[in-house]
Amino acid sequence: MSTHDLITVHLKVWRQNGPNDRGHFEDYTLKDITTHMSFLEMLDVLNENLMKEKKTPVEFDHDCREGICGSCNLVINGIPHGPQMRTAACQLHMRHFKDNETITIEPWRAKAFPIIKDLVVDRNAFDRIMEAGGYVTMATGNAPDANAVPISKVEADSAMDYAVCIGCGACVASCPNSSASLFTGAKIAQLAKLPQGAPERKKRVIAMVEQMEKEGFGDCSNYGECEAVCPVGISISAIATMRTEYVKALF
């Protein structure tokens, strides 16, 4: 887009003053937002305005702002990470919104992701799933010989397709059942593809699946909504892989 469009947006933002507050939507109008801004920059403008008015800024999570850290958890107009597929909220630009559009912003909603404040949720449940088995054991020290462990290109690529998960939690947020199956499946599938993951293969899938259950995530009904909102496009085949790994671990 060559022109430098300025638009007005009406925001409906979820405000919640801590985990036990009931929370509510608050309306804000922002004028002269350039369409080249990212969604988070637009929220920065909102917060600057709020601070000028001596009001409490909206808490939202962000870090890298380049689509790799997975912290920008925003449900935008009812879709985690907003309307553009394969795009984290920080990579979404205001050109995807119309002049005078009303934009609703809600936090991830799941029992396993309690709200800390406003739009920020606690995703430690994912870390505990990882601690349960999302690791490999190996000798540390000097770097190993580059080609000591042969892995075919096909397997390496396929492992990489699962390894790109940024742990954002959009899969949980979008799932009608709040299932964490895509995240957990991606981690399990990635390690199942690689020889480094072999020693703990069976233990890993059982432990991670059980931890996912303990955290209070819901069941998977194969709705596939997770794949549609995943900013890196992890395929639902990750979930299928987790299930075959689980069956193999039973024997």
Place this chain on the structure above:
Amino acid sequence: MASFSNLLQTTVGRKILTGVTGIFLILFLVAHLAGNLTLFAGDGGEAFNLYAVFLHDLGPLLWIAELGLIILFGLHAYIGIKIYLGKKKARPVDYTYYQSQGGPSKQTFASKTMLISGMVILLFVILHVLHFKYNFFMPQMMVDNPAGGQMIDLAGHVEQAFLNPWIMLAYTAVMLLIGLHLKHGVWSAFISLGAKNPKLVPVLYTVGGIVAALLAVGFLIIPVFIFFNGGLL
């Protein structure tokens, strides 16, 4: 430690069980449909009646099969209801605004109504068994067995039932619901039982839709044909 006995305890185990029970129920439907299609043999229903006699003569084998079916239906329905009830627990505060992203999402009318279509199927199965097995709604009829003696005229029973427009319509509607259940169900079972290749995923969805449509049409063609033809061939 995981074992077969606690398959019900995790989402992965439960999904494997819905998938396995779902597939067996589909296989049952295929066998049932194959039996039903003998109604089109053009012999006034004799082949169909003989098929029913053959099943009855299996005796204890038939009981085992029936018990198996009850377990399949029961387990499948139990887990389906449990999954549905789990939604609220996993998301106590729901979204005010929620929509599907579309694209590869399989959130469709079919997938969102699995519990309703399933419950209607369950209710139907009970009425259906009362209807044709226990003669709840119509008296039993007899006809000559070509091998000597008499046999139950199940085909005549079916013919009479479907000449009634309401019964014909009700059966047709339920068969469409089975198709709807399977439109999501067949694909879902593939994913539950490990369709690991990402490239296969969209293909399986199409295949699932075709299987669902074939089964639904295969079943509903019987009441529709009998009604409009004014009876069996």
